[in-house]
Amino acid sequence: MLVVTAIAVVRMRSLFAMVMLSGVFSLLSALLFVTLDAVDVAFTEAAVGAGISTVLMLGTLALTSRFERPSKHSPLIPLFVVFVAGAALIYGTLDMPNFGAADAPAQTHVAPDYLARSPHEIGVPNVVTGILASYRGYDTLGETAVVFTAGIGVLLLISGLRGRRRRDDEDEATERGPGANVQNAASDAALNTGPKTGGQA
């Protein structure tokens, strides 16, 4: 189902439908994460991937265009690149342990140690939370810094957009009406709340 959705995204010309399909893709991957025992990842993916990024993309579409123009280039070279890269990656997986193997190297080194020690050292039932906030606290701090930087970047890029629009409008002396500005402000708000909400997730 994930593959079908992804291929539908490739074929889709309407950008609105494509953004909706990417939301569907995120929800399906969240379901997959639940079946793979990663419940924390699943609800973050459902909230961030299917929720916030869909809203952000719809905001961008409102400010830009809705349809994709067909490309004039031949798809042969990208297809060739993709097949070569895919074949190399599949060759790389041949040495990997079987899915779900308990004796895989990933399962036998530090993971049992974390599982054994975190109840005594941290005392939080959810191991993922314990590692994220305590053992890997600096990582999480760095992540917050990244989100903060991205937020500043978005603000710098978007801020003044309304002012520039208004100036353009006055220059052209055209009646675009207040609709454009209201739409603009709404997606501004959507873009600005995005990274902050993401930080709490």
Added chain:
Amino acid sequence: MFDEFTGPFIIGHMNYWLFIILMMTGLYIVVAKGNLVKKIVGLNIFQTSVFMLYISMGKVTGGTAPIFPHDLDIDPDVIYSNPLPHVLILTAIVVGIATTSLGLALIVRINEEYGSIEEERILEIEQAITVAENTAHGDVMGGRG
């Protein structure tokens, strides 16, 4: 090397191959499609499939989510899946949405400047600007006009 292609091997590696197909679909969108929003969606598909690859490596057959009982009275017979990939991917998802929002803001800015979010159209405009500049300043700059 092909004698190891038995049933358990193929089933045990099917998940990796599925994620690689998804990954390559995302890569194809990024490389072949000219629309910038579509490129971002392709990048997201690529990213999510990498997440799935990592999460699937942490799964143990018969395991459960790495959450202990509330009183921390742990039954030694219960198998828990590996929590480390989960932590890593949790961070990656949040960083991913930060980069996505930055990319979308850049697209809004590009659209404002060029009036288009199609790569080919933007290149045409860039070329027209360069030609116009060369004709205007050609004599001063060395006679390229």
